[in-house]
Amino acid sequence: MSVERGGGTPIEVLLVEDDPGDVLMTQEAFEEHKVRNRLNVVSDGAEALAYLRREGQYADAVRPDLILLDLNLPRRDGREVLAEIKKDDELGRIPVVVLTTSSADEDILRSYQLHANAYVTKPVDFERFIAVIRQIDEFFVSVVKLPPRA
Secondary structure: OOOOEOOOEOOEEEEEOOOHHHHHHHHHHHHHOOOOOEEEEEOOHHHHHHHHOOOHHHOOOOOOOEEEEOOOOOOOOHHHHHHHHHHOOOHHHOOEEEEEOOOOHHHHHHHHHOOOOEEEEOOOOHHHHHHHHHHHHHHHHHHOOOOOOO
16 A cells, blocks of 8 residues: 555654544554554644654654644644644654644634645544545655655
């Protein structure tokens, strides 16, 4: 299913999601469609920034090639996380897909103003959710040329 980066290494995906059900569905979508990319999960915005900055327990974290970011997160919401990522020269190169339940125009507009690479509303139906995850994978792995890992 997924195309590997040069050298045969699957891409690293960071899922920033606080809903255990959505985490499970994303993991199942990766497994069901044989997505070989590595999925790492953090459950709030502060943890996401620590992971990306390789702080504390994340000192040895591999820099992700793609971030799937929920907007409604505890501690630091997704908008704050997106703003922090995109203002950082090193982190700002990582494509960020906002993957959220909100279809509100203001959330869509704000996410793009903060330089999200894509905005996807999560389907509630499991089969549609899996299809969306597969399409994200196919687009960002098979179609788009990702920047080299820092």
